[in-house]
């Protein structure tokens with residue numbers, strides 16, 4: 140049994156009136172924070188208060204504490220990348236919604252490159268997503284660690300910076316790039332294959348790729364101003380999807396006394412929030428994978444997301460790359 144706490148914001152007056160242990164967040168906004176162990180007396184009290192006055196509650200999340208043994212023995216992790224703004228649709232990314240559900244608007248397909256404000260991507264986290272959480276990018280450094288660990292189940296393609304200060308690299312226009320293209324050709328690789336960028340970032344050709352990037356940046360900076368643009372790659376999961384098992388509780392709010400699954404009519408999006416640990420079925424051992432079903436809703440730029448799953452090996456690679464601020468959970472695997 141994993142220890143878990145509900146971390147929740149609620150009306151300060153309500154916290155005081157019900158003698159709930161709390162921290163004051165903001166007197167002017169009348170806002171308090173309460174931390175209650177799941178199924179504790181305080182947790183049940185919060186549930187009863189929510190039934191009476193749901194409007195007193197604000198944002199919440201569940202904090203779980205895994206033992207060193209749990210972490211050591213886990214084979215698969217659910218990871219939440221660090222999010223940043225703005226979303227791709229605010230930076231010129233185009234999507235094709237022709238095959239999407241009219242309610243949850245998934246699945247959507249990119250009509251061109253994933254275009255983001257890459258200067259806003261958090262540099263030290265290695266794995267990030269925009270507030271539209273289906274836009275996941277991996278830094279060059281983290282990518283190289285994943286490749287050196289021989290992690291499988293994904294491809295990448297370069298994310299494009301929203302301004303054209305440094306245009307997407309054209310390998311044909313720099314000497315090191317042309318040398319790489321000749322090597323690739325001898326291996327039967329072409330630039331429009333997802334595995335091409337994986338190969339570019341592998342040993343030993345990544346040093347030549349670094350040289351090509353430096354040449355390209357120098358060439359582009361004849362026109363450009365400002366800091367170099369960090370290199371990020373869109374993560375493309377290619378492994379078989381993993382199913383969210385019915386043991387998983389999904390619903391609107393953790394404190395609601397009933398937790399109905401509220402699937403979208405298309406059945407691909409299961410509900411607004413994950414209310415329990417994730418239970419999964421059908422993992423084939425891939426290092427990088429995603430759930431077949433999605434969680435969330437379409438609201439403004441937000442869109443339901445498949446949950447990202449990484450093997451213990453892929454997690455080790457990211458930790459070795461110094462990736463910080465990622466949220467890790469351990470799903471249960473059911474037969």
Ligand SMILES: [Zn+2]
Pocket residue numbers: 240241242243244245403404405406407408
């Ligand atoms: Zn739908």
